[in-house]
Amino acid sequence: MNNQLDKAYRIYTVIAAIPYGNVISYGDVARLAGLPRGARLVGWVLKKLPEETQLPWHRVVNAQGKLISHNQQQRQRLLSEGITFKSNGHVDLKLYGWIP
DNA sequence: TTTCTGACAGTTT
DNA sequence: AAAACTGCCAGAA
Numbered sequence A: 001m002n003n004q005l006d007k008a009y010r011i012y013t014v015i016a017a018i019p020y021g022n023v024i025s026y027g028d029v030a031r032l033a034g035l036p037r038g039a040r041l042v043g044w045v046l047k048k049l050p051e052e053t054q055l056p057w058h059r060v061v062n063a064q065g066k067l068i069s070h071n072q073q074q075r076q077r078l079l080s081e082g083i084t085f086k087s088n089g090h091v092d093l094k095l096y097g098w099i100p
Numbered sequence B: 001t002t003t004c005t006g007a008c009a010g011t012t013t
Numbered sequence C: 001a002a003a004a005c006t007g008c009c010a011g012a013a
Helices: A004-016 A026-032 A039-047 A073-080
Strands: none
Touching: A004 A026, A004 A039, A026 A039
C-alpha cells in the first residue's frame, strides 16, 4: 500500500540509518526512501516528530548544508558528533555527505 | 473542492 | 551570484 504512514515510515527508516558523524540532505533522504521528489515531505515528517524522538533528525540538513533556523540544538548536536562548519555556518556536504 | 503553506530541491532567469 | 519559478506531498482553512 501507499498511504502516508508507509511513506513516513520509510522516511523514518532512512533517517534512523544515518551513521553517527554524518549528515544527509532532505532530498537524499527522500530519494533513499523511494520518494525521488519528496524533499518537502521529509521536512513535513520531521516537523511532526515528538521532542523525545530518538531519530537523529539533526543529521538532516538542506542541500546547501544549511541548518533549520528555528533550532539551535541541531548545531550543538552536530558539533558533538565532530562535524565541522564552514565560515558561513553551513556544514560541508562534500566532507560529510552520506553515501550508503 | 480549491488554495495556500512548509525544517526542500532542481532548473531557469 | 541571486532571485524566481516549478515540482512534490500532506494538512489546514
